[in-house]
Amino acid sequence: MRKQWMVGLLTVGLVVCGLAGAGHTRVEASATTDRFISSMSSPVKHVADEYKLYPSVMMAQAALESGWGTSQLSVNANNYFGVKGAYNGASVTMSTAEYNANGQLYYTQAAFKKYPDATASMTDNAQLLRNGTSWNHNYYSRVWRENAPTYEAAANALTGTYATAPNYGSSLINLIQTYKFNALDGAPMAANSAPAAKKTATVSTKVNYYVGADSQTATLGASYKHYAIYNHVKGSKYKSVKYNWSQVGGWQGRPVWIDARGYKVSTKTNWYRVRFSKQTTSKKYWVYSKTLSFPKTTYAAYKKTATLVGTVYPVYNHVFNSAYIAKQLTTTQALANHSVTIDHKATHVQSGVTTTWYRIHGGSTKGWVPSSAVKN
Missing domain, CATH: 1.10.530.10 (Lysozyme)
Structure with missing residues (x-):
């Protein structure tokens, strides 16, 4: 032994x-x-x-x-x-x-x-x-x-x-x-994968950026190896550097933390700013949307008048942890125990857990809250 x-x-x-x-x-x-x-x-x-x-x-x-x-x-x-x-x-x-x-x-x-x-x-x-x-x-x-x-x-x-x-x-x-x-x-890494970063020439294209809460997550998808990882959105006005996955230890299913989305206007495609640690000071990279696998979010019209609970919840512009990358707008504090109008419902499935979200309207407040913020 x-x-x-x-x-x-x-x-x-x-x-x-x-x-x-x-x-x-x-x-x-x-x-x-x-x-x-x-x-x-x-x-x-x-x-x-x-x-x-x-x-x-x-x-x-x-x-x-x-x-x-x-x-x-x-x-x-x-x-x-x-x-x-x-x-x-x-x-x-x-x-x-x-x-x-x-x-x-x-x-x-x-x-x-x-x-x-x-x-x-x-x-x-x-x-x-x-x-x-x-x-x-x-x-x-x-x-x-x-x-x-x-x-x-x-x-x-x-x-x-x-x-x-x-x-x-x-x-x-x-x-x-x-x-x-x-x-x-999973599949073995290529033995000859090069560790050095490669600079790539890009033609500048307009990118609209949307910054969200920094604790949202996704995973590297089944096709992640088909796409590269960059320090900026490829083709943006910023000089991009291309990295190999061997440098960051990529594998299918690896969790990533996301805090921003970039929408390339010319190609109508989304890019995401990711890091490989929940620590917000960790190095950040940009990846094409098809690199990632997001939790499934399904939307539907839903008309209802409801009352919010007394507990304070954040209000987001999108469903939290959806592919849109949600940003906190305000909280439900001003509307606690008040009536609001609901116009949409979303079902969010992550790691086998299903949660329901509602888009509420109340006074100047408009956004998405979890169903737990609404009284039954």
């Missing part, structure tokens, strides 16, 4: 809530997790695909064992898996927890591999899983994609081999399902 998982956890000193608990990986999205996913998705997918492993499992392992990249080993040595020894002669010495023959915990100093970058750490781990141990080269063979029909099977195969903790596999599966890492398991 390669190591005891508790030793690995104590070694790297996980600091993210939920990762250190026995059998619990209830973690919440944060700036730390967002940065980790954004920076690690590309090297993880490239390496896992090369060695015919599940990228989702490798991503979950790296997140779990490095505390989303916050452990001393990952920060100081690019060591995301708590691997002892030296890498091309390079190592760092740190305190680690071990168990003696009586099962008692004690601390000692140990040398851990120091890698030049994250990709080297991923590759070293992938080679271990592919090459096995000195006494059994097939020791981890149940983890290989050709032998594991699902990522769940691969994750569970690491229990009792890679780590002794009985909940190791279930912890990985929990992370994969929580953060949709299984989206990484």
Whole structure:
């Protein structure tokens, strides 16, 4: 067996809530997790695909064992898996927890591999899983994609081999399902994908911009690879730079946050300003509408007079999280417990959850509110 998982956890000193608990990986999205996913998705997918492993499992392992990249080993040595020894002669010495023959915990100093970058750490781990141990080269063979029909099977195969903790596999599966890492398991990235940004010449065309609330989301659609990603709307008056998806770690189903829409007048097409983290300070890009998959919103005429509840709700110019990208106009505070007119109804389906929205008119207020803002 390669190591005891508790030793690995104590070694790297996980600091993210939920990762250190026995059998619990209830973690919440944060700036730390967002940065980790954004920076690690590309090297993880490239390496896992090369060695015919599940990228989702490798991503979950790296997140779990490095505390989303916050452990001393990952920060100081690019060591995301708590691997002892030296890498091309390079190592760092740190305190680690071990168990003696009586099962008692004690601390000692140990040398851990120091890698030049994250990709080297991923590759070293992938080679271990592919090459096995000195006494059994097939020791981890149940983890290989050709032998594991699902990522769940691969994750569970690491229990009792890679780590002794009985909940190791279930912890990985929990992370994969929580953060949709299984989206990484799709088609392999092209081996020759170029990392450099390419400048493109454009002919200026008029673009009307609509800025909305910055917490709206969509996902990369099935055809996202057919379209590029830019720093500005392609063909606008701004000089655009084209990027490859390998630079941002794109995969089908990956969540994106949207805060603006650009409408190209000449082609009557929509573009969206996206970022790959919920943090509003994250780098932003522009993509063509067909790059994204939006929640389904269906509209219908609907005539009714209703009264708003006392709780204050925002009023938007469009249904929130629709393809129009909603902007908050005001709140229902001035109309609380007052009668309003409804002229349209929208049904919004996102992640299997259906919500209803109404377009209301009341005094100078006109816009969309969720059905919970209206009394039954």
